[in-house]
Amino acid sequence: MAVDGILLHKMIPLLQADLPLRIQKIWNLSNTELLFQVHGKNAKKQLLISTHSLYNRIQFTNRKFSTPEEPISFVMLLRKYIEGSTIESIEQVGLDRWLIMNIRANNHLGDIVHYQFVIELMGKYANCILVSPEGKILDALKRIPPFANQVRTIQPGALFIPCEAQKKKNPFQDFQFDADKNLTTQFAGFSPLLSKEIEYRLDHGQHFSAIMQEIEMSNSLYFSNDHNPNHFHTIALNHLGTNKELSLEEGLDYLYKDLEEQDRIKQLVGDVMKFIQKERKHQERKLPRLQEEYQEALDCNRYRIYGDLLYAHQEEVEKGLNSISLRSYENNEIITIPLDPELDCKSNARKMFRLYNKRKKSQSYLQEQIQKTILERDYFLSLEEQLSYANVESARQIQEQLIKQGYLKRKNRKNQKKKKDRKLAIHSLVSKTGLGIRFGKNSFQNEEVTWHSPKSFTWLHAQDYHGAHVVIESESPDEETLRLAANIAAYFSSGRYSSSVPVSYCLIKELKKIPGAKPGMVQLGSYKTIYIDPNEEELNAYKLLN
Structure with missing residues (x-):
């Protein structure tokens, strides 16, 4: 379950407690995640903003992250306009799943300007938008052109149009409801999961006002007994049973840590994994062919026997024959020798000796190739398994080493500065x-x-x-x-x-x-x-x- 309006309502005071926040550094962790290093009233903190379709949220976090060497274009724009600026206020719009950061910055002339950083946490439509003092969009993490949405265009230069407000009641102020209708349709900020929990509690004698007061007082995140990652909220889920309780920020980190890590790895090295799997399969297909060729090469002696017999029976071998059967001098058995009908006896004999020499010489080469193929296959198999449990930093190291070994090419970027080799994290x-x-x-x-x-x-x-x-x-x-x-x-x-x-x-x-x-x-x-x-x-x- 993505964060609903009620859960976002609980997160906002945690962010507001540290205001004003000075933005010191801005990174992207993936194509859908931004990380701000900020300094507030208490100390330095990390502000994580996720616009992932399933894991979208905003929170302070103590987790350690590996940041990409090359920032995305939106992060470059944010660094230009708001890095070094101050977040003066953070306000949720009603109980909807979007909020506005009001940011005070200095322009290139040193004059004070005010920007709005709009964060919309609406499932697959989640987005981050930087709005100029004139109310125009400077850029967005996810651009939406006019042909995709004629009502609300999200692209540089367009006028920023806020999300349409929900015409629903505030459950913290109005406790009246229609018992025959779904609570999600009556109250702002309610997700289907929260509605089911409140309906369950109402059926068991608890008053609506008491439930909302419990939500208002809660600073925890509760997880259900069924271990479904979509089943969590800021009050105990009695209709599912609760097996874990953590603070809001710890709970969100606990919930999304591994899921997001795998997503980042896929975004970072998705092409690398495809390459590794392709190479591993190539070596697996190549190995049986080499082994078959090696077995044929070990049987090279028969071509020497063919050649000797052809020279010994030149008068019996006529041009135009496809094969001939001759008696062996070694064991007196009849041997059938394949022939090229276009060649005479001596030319066929020479051909047999060439095949003999070629296969004899190829034995050591094929042994080397078989050993090399086995090593390559095992190597790519090991990399494939390592990526299955790698973190972002480890995955990036695998990608970098494959580039150094010549398996992959480094992406060329204009004006790219040469990076120092990262020290391996042991x-x-x-x-x-x-x-x-x-x-x-x-x-x-x-x-x-x-x-x-x-x-x-x-x-x-x-x-x-x-x-x-x-x-x-x-x-x-x-x-x-x-x-x-x-x-x-x-x-x-x-x-x-x-x-x-x-x-x-x-x-x-x-x-x-x-x-x-x-x-x-x-x-x-x-x-x-x-x-x-x-x-x-x-x-x-x-x-x-x-």
């Missing part, structure tokens, strides 16, 4: 017994973790699965730390939903690089195995899944 923690643990979530982080650690440290990896390389900063770790590291290796692998996952562990000095292998691939020497059931709660305790 994940680390300290176990309860005081030992450090480091691990990677993609092939390139794995490479860094494994080969830039002392050889006396302990290394772990899930057997027969693509996944994280984990390093314990000790030669002989205690069992509790070993099991924690094994849990990390098992969970951040394609075996995370299996039980009793085998995890190999050894000292880093027992590892070897595979010649010609891709990043993150190693060969083990002497190692031991521990079996572990991936435990998400343990990793949550160390905040590894945030």
